[in-house]
Amino acid sequence: MxxxxxxxxxxxxxxxxxxxxxxxAHSFGACExxxxxxxxxxxxxxxxxxxxxxxxxxxELELRKIKAGGADIVATYLFxxxxxxxxxxxxxxxxxxxxxxxxxxxxxGLYAFVRLGPWCHGECRNGGFPDWLQQSGxxxxxxxxxxxALVKRLFAAYAEQLRPWLFxxxxxxxxxxxxxxxxxxxxxxxxxxxLALACGMHTPLYTVTGWGTNVQLPWGEALPVYGAYPAxxxxxxCGPLGPNENYLFSPRRNDADIGSDQLRPGAGPDTAAAxxxxxxxxxxxxxxxxxxxxxxxxxxxDAEALSLTKLGxxxxxxxxxxxxxxxxxxxxxxxxxxATGYPNDVPVSSYDFQAPLGEYGQPRxxxxxxxxxxxxxxxxxxRLAAMPAFFPDSxxxxxxxxxxxxxxxxxxxxxxxxxxxxxxxxxxxxGLQVSVQGIxxxxxxxxxxxxxxxxxxxxxxxxxxxGVTIRFMTMLPLWFxxxxxxxxxxxxxxxxxxxxxxxxxxxxxxxxxxxxxQRAENGTTVTGLRPGTLDICGENADLRLIVLCPQDxxxxxxxxxxxxxxLVLSDGIAFAQDGEIAVWAETAPSLEQQRLLGAVSLxxxxxQRITAANPYAPYLFADPAQCPExxxxxxxxxxxxxxxxxxxxxxxxxxxxxxxxxTLIADEFLRGEPxxxxxxxxxxxxxxxxxxRLKCSPMRAEQPVYLERPVKRGCVELELTxxxxxxxxxxxxxxx
Numbered sequence: 001m002x003x004x005x006x007x008x009x010x011x012x013x014x015x016x017x018x019x020x021x022x023x024x025a026h027s028f029g030a031c032e033x034x035x036x037x038x039x040x041x042x043x044x045x046x047x048x049x050x051x052x053x054x055x056x057x058x059x060e061l062e063l064r065k066i067k068a069g070g071a072d073i074v075a076t077y078l079f080x081x082x083x084x085x086x087x088x089x090x091x092x093x094x095x096x097x098x099x100x101x102x103x104x105x106x107x108x109g110l111y112a113f114v115r116l117g118p119w120c121h122g123e124c125r126n127g128g129f130p131d132w133l134q135q136s137g138x139x140x141x142x143x144x145x146x147x148x149a150l151v152k153r154l155f156a157a158y159a160e161q162l163r164p165w166l167f168x169x170x171x172x173x174x175x176x177x178x179x180x181x182x183x184x185x186x187x188x189x190x191x192x193x194x195l196a197l198a199c200g201m202h203t204p205l206y207t208v209t210g211w212g213t214n215v216q217l218p219w220g221e222a223l224p225v226y227g228a229y230p231a232x233x234x235x236x237x238c239g240p241l242g243p244n245e246n247y248l249f250s251p252r253r254n255d256a257d258i259g260s261d262q263l264r265p266g267a268g269p270d271t272a273a274a275x276x277x278x279x280x281x282x283x284x285x286x287x288x289x290x291x292x293x294x295x296x297x298x299x300x301x302d303a304e305a306l307s308l309t310k311l312g313x314x315x316x317x318x319x320x321x322x323x324x325x326x327x328x329x330x331x332x333x334x335x336x337x338x339a340t341g342y343p344n345d346v347p348v349s350s351y352d353f354q355a356p357l358g359e360y361g362q363p364r365x366x367x368x369x370x371x372x373x374x375x376x377x378x379x380x381x382x383r384l385a386a387m388p389a390f391f392p393d394s395x396x397x398x399x400x401x402x403x404x405x406x407x408x409x410x411x412x413x414x415x416x417x418x419x420x421x422x423x424x425x426x427x428x429x430x431g432l433q434v435s436v437q438g439i440x441x442x443x444x445x446x447x448x449x450x451x452x453x454x455x456x457x458x459x460x461x462x463x464x465x466x467g468v469t470i471r472f473m474t475m476l477p478l479w480f481x482x483x484x485x486x487x488x489x490x491x492x493x494x495x496x497x498x499x500x501x502x503x504x505x506x507x508x509x510x511x512x513x514x515x516x517x518q519r520a521e522n523g524t525t526v527t528g529l530r531p532g533t534l535d536i537c538g539e540n541a542d543l544r545l546i547v548l549c550p551q552d553x554x555x556x557x558x559x560x561x562x563x564x565x566x567l568v569l570s571d572g573i574a575f576a577q578d579g580e581i582a583v584w585a586e587t588a589p590s591l592e593q594q595r596l597l598g599a600v601s602l603x604x605x606x607x608q609r610i611t612a613a614n615p616y617a618p619y620l621f622a623d624p625a626q627c628p629e630x631x632x633x634x635x636x637x638x639x640x641x642x643x644x645x646x647x648x649x650x651x652x653x654x655x656x657x658x659x660x661x662x663t664l665i666a667d668e669f670l671r672g673e674p675x676x677x678x679x680x681x682x683x684x685x686x687x688x689x690x691x692x693r694l695k696c697s698p699m700r701a702e703q704p705v706y707l708e709r710p711v712k713r714g715c716v717e718l719e720l721t722x723x724x725x726x727x728x729x730x731x732x733x734x735x736x
Contacts, residue, residue: 001447004392004401006436008408018277019223021204023167028174028204030223034278034316034385035205041385044072045374046113046282046319050122051101052082053326053351056094058680059101061728062324062361063108065584068557068575069356069367070374073174074105075113075282075319077120078158079128081334087132090157095329098158102165106172112165113207113282115177116158116196118151123289123336123346124328127180141179143188152195159199168202175205177282178222183212190218207282210274211258219273224253225319227283230306230422231296232257234344238293238706243424247305249313249391249405249416253279280317284310286366287322287354292345292621294706295671298354300365305420305456308373312405312416312458314389318377320370325352325359327681330665348619348657349667360678362646362726363573368554372492375478375556376458380414387413392434400429403451410439412462415446419455426453436461446472452496465489466543468536471523472502475547479558483567483736486544490567490736492553499529499547507538546736557733570733582728587643589725596638597645602694602720603631619667620655622697628716632658632692638679639686643727645679652717654699660685660692670699672709674721694718 020029020036029036036042047066051059066074078098084090092098098114105112119141120128129140138147165171178192189208196206208217210224217224228246235241235257246255253270286303288296307318327349328334335349336342352359356367377384387407394401405416415434420426430450437443446461463470465480466487475491482488493499504523509515511534518525526534529547536543546567548556555569562579572585589597620627638645649656651670658666658677665685668675682692696716699705703713 001431001433002397002400003433003435004394004397004404006390006392006406006408006434008390008406008410008413009437009439009441019205021167021202023170028167030205030278032276032278033388035280041382043316043377043381043385044111045070045377046073046075046317047071047323048075048282048319048321049324050322050326050351051076051098052079052096053328054095054324055681056097056100058361060104060108061584062357063104063110064575064577065357065361065363065573066324067108067110068573069323069371070378071110071323073111073113075115075177075321076101077115077122077128078117079120079122079124080118080133080154081124081126081128081130082329083157084130084154087130092161099161099165102162102172106165110172111174112172113175113177113205114162114173115180116155116192116201117179118154118192119179119182121180123351125334125336125340127336141182141188142185143191148191148195151192152199155195155199155201159196159201163200166202167204173203175207176201176203177207177209177225179208181209181212183209183215183217186216186218190221193218193221207280209282210253211255215254215271217273223277223280224274225280225282225317226253226255227258227281227285227319227321228255228306228310229258229283229285229288230298230302231288231294233288233291233294233296235294236343238704240706241423244422247309247418247421248402249309249389249418250402251275251313251389251391258283278316279314280319281310281315282317282319283321284318286320286356286370287325287352289346289351289353290669290671292669293704295669295708296706297671297673297708298366300369301420301454301456302422303356303366304369304373305418307370308416308456308458309418311373311377312389312407312414312418314407316385318374320356322351322353322355324357324361325350325355327351327359327666330663345619347667347669349664352668358676360644360646360676360681362676362678367573372476372478372553372556375558376476379477379480380460383409383412384414397432400432403429404434406434406436406461408436408438408461412460412464415459415461417451417455417457417459419451419453428453449474449497449500455494455496457494457497466536467541468507468538468543469504470501471504472500474498474500476553478548478553478556479567481558481565483544483565487542488544488546488567490546490548490556490558492548492556493529493531493550495550498527501526501529501545503536507536507541510535510537556736567736568733569736574733577728580730581732582730583733584726584728586724586726587729593643593725596635597723599633599635600638600647600720600723601633602718603633605629605631605693620657620695620697622654622700627695627697628718630694630696630718632694632720634679634682634686634692636686639683643725646724646726647677647679647720648722648724649675649677650717650719650721651675651696652712652715653696654703654711655697656718657695658692659695660688661690670711672707672711
């Protein structure tokens with residue numbers, strides 16, 4: 001048996017508070033290792049959602065979904081181009097109303113982190129700069145006083161909107177990010193912070209992105225935040241990429257690929273200053289935006305394994321970009337493109353990003369996998385945040401060592417594993433024993449089960465819970481608390497790994513199901529565990545353990561209602577609304593809905609085409625004569641009601657675009673997957689009586705494009721294959 005050795009005895013020096021702000025009974029801040037909430041270690045989850053890229057009427061529902069997925073903080077950009085399109089004329093109306101968005105964040109119980117810019121990127125034209133500024137001839141993104149005067153005016157306008165919602169005013173905004181991907185001008189970043197403060201935007205935390213080469217950051221003024229993506233669709237060539245190093249456990253924070261289309265490719269080593277502050281992220285990619293020349297397909301495992309690897313490597317702020325997709329405001333060209341000086345073309349409308357919650361709020365499998373990881377982070381957050389990351393001595397098992405990491409306080413800990421690496425073959429890992437030397441100098445050994453290929457997870461070590469010491473467990477803890485009058489721990493099994501529970505001596509185990517128990521001097525090993533409940537009792541020990549199968553682990557929700565926490569299982573998204581449990585989910589259509597859905601049709605047309613003068617036509621990348629058009633007919637009666645429907649298309653083409661009249665309202669660069677459009681998105685145009693027309697362009701035989709799924713070339717095929725009803729139900733889901 002091969003041994004991996006971790007030495008956790010050296011825990012470093014006493015920690016000092018770097019930033020802190022109090023408002024009433026609550027405070028937020030940071031020390032060298034982790035964030036602080038009310039003076040205690042805090043490991044929150046941050047989810048990016050762009051309010052200007054979504055219908056404001058739907059913000060509250062989407063924020064509730066985000067919270068149900070395990071997020072504590074919502075991050076969002078303020079794109080200058082949306083808020084001052086004409087110089088001197090500010091717009092905070094409708095879906096540009098940041099105040100209304102932040103009010104809803106507070107209502108649903110989410111904190112907020114506002115990314116101020118003034119330059120944002122976010123695949124937005126000019127990086128979010130208005131055209132009048134981009135064309136002004138001023139030196140931008142630096143300390144030119146004329147430019148900074150315009151930024152000061154912008155920040156003053158932002159401050160008017162943000163001030164009631166800042167933490168100091170009792171609001172949800174606990175942090176601001178300054179600029180984005182600015183690595184070589186620390187003085188500029190200091191000036192931006194000074195301008196924000198001068199305008200009254202005081203928050204407990206300020207951040208700047210920390211990736212890139214020759215990083216120069218305003219140390220002591222702001223905390224660096226990092227990122228990592230499964231793929232790099234901004235890469236110029238159309239060939240496959242090599243194995244992604246972000247899927248290997250490592251102390252390195254700076255990623256070599258992120259932002260390489262804007263920054264010089266490659267990343268230097270982390271500096272000592274970078275490791276004197278907590279490891280925080282703002283752009284872990286659970287998805288990627290496709291470009292016209294590169295169209296990766298991001299899987300749920302891509303998302304889960306990436307986040308878990310960074311968490312095991314010491315990340316104390318899992319921050320996702322994007323967690324929720326969206327779309328650019330219709331009627332304009334707001335996307336980055338080669339025509340506007342960027343190296344990439346991205347869709348005009350769609351900003352789906354293959355995110356856990358897609359362009360229309362539809363959940364992908366990654367939503368449920370990450371929710372499970374976030375529930376674990378909430379379960380152990382205060383403990384885990386204070387545990388440094390340790391990496392094994394790799395001499396006895398060098399290949400296995402990069403797939404494991406330990407976070408520990410020298411007494412207990414959590415062993416992270418990941419056998420998956422995007423771009424590399426995956427193999428199972430077996431025959432491993434982990435040895436951990438703690439603060440006392442004592443070495444404890446744990447025999448690991450075989451870790452299947454393409455698997456990732458966490459095993460608790462010496463976990464104290466409900467008066468019980470769980471020495472080792474091959475399940476993931478999701479929730480602990482009082483439930484139905486008992487201290488209860490909910491855990492989920494992993495696919496392909498037998499659930500094993502090793503308990504310290506002095507406890508008894510009771511279960512209605514048969515178990516195999518092996519007793520030894522130092523404790524009891526329990527195997528044969530199946531989904532269900534067992535009781536662990538002893539002197540000062542009383543714990544009910546609920547074991548879930550892997551599928552139910554992804555269906556599990558702890559929902560805080562007006563009178564208690566309810567533990568439920570749901571195939572949809574369960575959340576509290578008006579003190580009760582609501583579920584957003586696909587539902588079987590009623591007889592009337594079936595009748596209406598049967599009247600939906602997609603027909604090819606050779607009639608009047610969308611005019612070639614339309615500004616979107618060049619984005620079809622083909623002769624308009626080669627681009628067939630289709631009419632999408634939806635009966636007017638289907639536009640009534642509170643339900644939504646997802647229209648699912650099989651599309652074999654290069655680009656698909658959906659128009660309402662002459663306005664582009666949806667599009668996609670196709671990548672060999674079904675394309676979806678939401679009825680809720682279409683309703684306003686149907687109410688106005690506008691014709692819905694789809695236009696497709698073929699992928700040329702010689703077209704240079706990187707694909708991971710096959711797409712037919714030289715032809716166009718479009719078929720409406722399914723219509724799925726989705727709605728909110730107040731019926732109680734299955735309870736544990």
